[in-house]
Amino acid sequence: MKRTARNTLLAVAGATVLAASVQVTAHMDTDEPMQAYRQSYFNLVAMNFGPIGKMLKGEMEWDDAKVKMFASELGALGSMDVGRAFAPGTDKGTTRAKPGIWENKDDFTAKLNDMREALASLSTAAESGDKKAIGAAAGAAGKSCKSCHDEYKSKEYLY
Numbered sequence: 001m002k003r004t005a006r007n008t009l010l011a012v013a014g015a016t017v018l019a020a021s022v023q024v025t026a027h028m029d030t031d032e033p034m035q036a037y038r039q040s041y042f043n044l045v046a047m048n049f050g051p052i053g054k055m056l057k058g059e060m061e062w063d064d065a066k067v068k069m070f071a072s073e074l075g076a077l078g079s080m081d082v083g084r085a086f087a088p089g090t091d092k093g094t095t096r097a098k099p100g101i102w103e104n105k106d107d108f109t110a111k112l113n114d115m116r117e118a119l120a121s122l123s124t125a126a127e128s129g130d131k132k133a134i135g136a137a138a139g140a141a142g143k144s145c146k147s148c149h150d151e152y153k154s155k156e157y158l159y
Contacts, residue, residue, distance in 0.1 A: 032093040038085035039095075041077065045119075048073045049141065052122075056135050067134060068126045074141070075123025078116040083109055096154045111148040118144040 048070040054060035055067060091102050101108045118141035125137035 032090075032095075034085045034087055034090040035093050035095045035097075038082055038097070041080065041082045041085065045074065045077055045145075048077070049138075049145075052126075052134070052138055053142070056131075056138055062131070064129055068129075071123045071126030071134075074119040078119030078123070083112050094157060096157060098152050098154050101152050108148070108152055111144070111152070115141070115144040115148065 051060060052067055052070050052074075055062050086097065086101055086108070088102065091097060091099055118137070122134070122137040122141045125133040128134075
């Protein structure tokens with residue numbers, strides 16, 4: 001890789017990490033650590049998924065390297081067990097999580113697992129470089145996220 005391209009890629013990656021860290025730390029809360037953990041996690045998912053969606057829609061210039069980077073990060077996030085951040089007693093406080101999460105734990109867990117698998121599939125598709133496969137995998141990942149949002153995420157803070 002040419003030095004200029006490498007430096008540009010490093011600068012973009014550094015800016016992404018910096019932007020993400022500001023967003024993530026904005027959610028840190030020592031009074032409600034599990035709520036803060038899951039909000040930070042899903043913020044990272046959104047910050048990596050959003051640019052892929054924009055590139056697929058033509059709202060952002062297509063860049064194979066960036067798609068691979070964002071999808072790789074999503075694959076890494078998908079490997080994490082965010083379900084532990086929905087422990088009993090964390091349904092109160094600053095949260096958009098609806099009570100149904102704790103009432104229908106098996107369904108919620110299944111939806112989380114579907115999301116994790118979809119993010120892994122998107123990461124794999126991005127490595128192929130096939131824009132059509134990436135689009136299909138991104139669509140499946142988006143559907144998995146939406147299925148959970150529709151049922152378990154409030155548009156407003158509940159408490």
